Amino acid sequence: MASQPATSSNASRYFFLFLVGLVVGAICTVMALRAIQARQDKFPDSVMQVMARHSGQLGDKVKQNRCAATDTVPHVRALRTMANDLEMAFPGLADDQRFQTHTSKFRAHLDAALSAPPTDCAAADAVAKQLGESCKACHQDFRG
Numbered sequence: 001m002a003s004q005p006a007t008s009s010n011a012s013r014y015f016f017l018f019l020v021g022l023v024v025g026a027i028c029t030v031m032a033l034r035a036i037q038a039r040q041d042k043f044p045d046s047v048m049q050v051m052a053r054h055s056g057q058l059g060d061k062v063k064q065n066r067c068a069a070t071d072t073v074p075h076v077r078a079l080r081t082m083a084n085d086l087e088m089a090f091p092g093l094a095d096d097q098r099f100q101t102h103t104s105k106f107r108a109h110l111d112a113a114l115s116a117p118p119t120d121c122a123a124a125d126a127v128a129k130q131l132g133e134s135c136k137a138c139h140q141d142f143r144g
Contacts, residue, residue: 047082047089054078055135059128067121073114079131080110093142102138109134 058075061067086103093099109130118124 044089047085051079051082051135054082055128055131058124058131062121062125062128065121067118067124069117069119072124072127073117076110076113076117076127080107080114083107083110090142098141099138102134102141106131106134106138 054075058072061071061075083103083106086106087094090099109127113127118127
């Protein structure tokens with residue numbers, strides 16, 4: 001009968017070691033996944049987020065009826081600045097003719113909006129819709 005407590009003791013030790021192994025394995029897996037995630041390039045997502053924010057702000061200005069050039073031009077200018085980085089943000093697409101066409105059209109719309117800034121809400125709304133259509137066309141081709 002003296003051996004029976006030793007058996008349950010061994011079983012509890014093995015179970016404890018098994019649990020420790022699971023915890024250590026889970027921690028190592030999380031650390032490995034975080035390391036892989038940290039190595040991913042954040043630049044493309046950052047460019048898209050900044051452009052989406054400025055496009056949204058431009059649309060918000062129209063909804064708020066704040067459509068003077070001083071309200072809309074800073075966002076158009078920021079979008080134009082970010083548009084210069086599209087090829088750098090997506091180097092795998094830089095040689096694709098469709099991508100070049102989309103970025104050229106997008107820049108042309110922005111250049112037109114900067115050369116003749118929208119001074120009323122109808123013009124600002126037209127610029128916002130035109131830019132939104134440019135974004136949508138590119139995203140349909142490359143995001144799926």
